[in-house]
């Protein structure tokens with residue numbers, strides 16, 4: 010072949026060669042990222058196995074998490090299991106898993122009901138529920154008003170219509186309201202017949218009679234006991250504990266709302282349910 014046709018042929022093939030080189034480079038990059046991913050997974054597996062076979066294997070167990078709906082590992086991070094026994098997949102803690110276990114077992118198909126959650130700190134319920142809404146409490150704001158896109162609801166003055174909600178959820182909220190009698194009656198009002206208030210609260214089993222820790226007086230908050238705070242997803246990050254609930258809690262709820270309340274308790278490490286003050290309460294509207 011003479012030089013001219015040979016150069017022409019090479020010229021025609023150059024773009025093809027360029028594309029092949031680019032594809033080769035991109036395959037190399039993909040291979041490298043797969044290698045890194047594989048190494049990361051191998052390191053994770055090694056860490057899990059060393060935990061499983063280490064002397065502290067009681068700190069880790071496998072099981073099913075009702076929050077992320079996966080088989081997972083539960084890890085004990087400290088002595089207060091209520092906050093320190095976490096799902097390694099979704100970071101849920103026992104009371105959250107127990108609440109979703111109660112929903113899954115006592116309210117089959119709850120995902121398709123009208124669900125409202127007051128003051129959620131995560132998306133554990135919303136991710137499974139087709140008709141879910143949530144709200145937070147903002148001091149001095151009317152219920153139903155949006156604050157930076159977040160709906161405000163005051164449990165003592167809900168803006169919802171009578172009998173409009175199937176499942177009303179509160180998780181560790183009731184120990185922070187000043188008038189739980191009014192809040193319980195309000196929730197009963199907005200529940201549909203057959204609906205339920207499903208909630209957690211740290212009921213102190215060693216306290217026989219429920220007592221307020223603080224009340225609202227003409228000059229503001231009056232402290233009846235030493236100030237105590239829990240974490241809060243809004244505001245200054247802390248919520249004042251206003252009530253200590255004790256053995257008479259279900260009877261009080263009946264007097265306040267007219268609803269019968271059942272306390273569910275369970276210890277089941279295969280579902281990551283263990284720890285202190287783990288009851289889930291269900292107040293049903295007949």
Ligand SMILES: [Zn+2]
Nearest residue numbers: 074077096099
């Ligand atoms: Zn989980």
